Amino acid sequence: MVQGQDWLERMVGQLVIVDLESPYVCLGRLEDMNERYLVLGDADLHDMRDSDTTRENYIAESVATGIKRNRKRVVLLRNQVVAISLLEDFTDL
Numbered sequence: 001m002v003q004g005q006d007w008l009e010r011m012v013g014q015l016v017i018v019d020l021e022s023p024y025v026c027l028g029r030l031e032d033m034n035e036r037y038l039v040l041g042d043a044d045l046h047d048m049r050d051s052d053t054t055r056e057n058y059i060a061e062s063v064a065t066g067i068k069r070n071r072k073r074v075v076l077l078r079n080q081v082v083a084i085s086l087l088e089d090f091t092d093l
Helices: 004-011 055-065
Strands: 015-020 024-033 037-047 071-077 081-086
Touching: 004 024, 004 081, 015 037, 024 055, 024 071
Parallel strands: none
Antiparallel strands: 015 024, 015 081, 024 037, 037 071
16 A cells, blocks of 8 residues: 555656645646645646536546646645645546
8 A cells, every 4th residue: 555645755746636625626737745735836726616617527627628827836735635636547437
């Protein structure tokens, strides 16, 4: 079984999806992390209240058409993260 921190360290440099406790989702390249923060580059920080679509449909569209970058870099508080996954692992089945 892969330990959580080891798994996260292997995600550095990869495109990821970060689901947050708030109605935000963030997609981008995981550039760095520490015990308090995740740093994503070329990121799309999206407030789900700004669209009529579901989180899953928004992510599926981003997978299909590319990440709609609206931040060069964003720093996320790890204690606000619900889930993080590789963009390539997303499935809308």
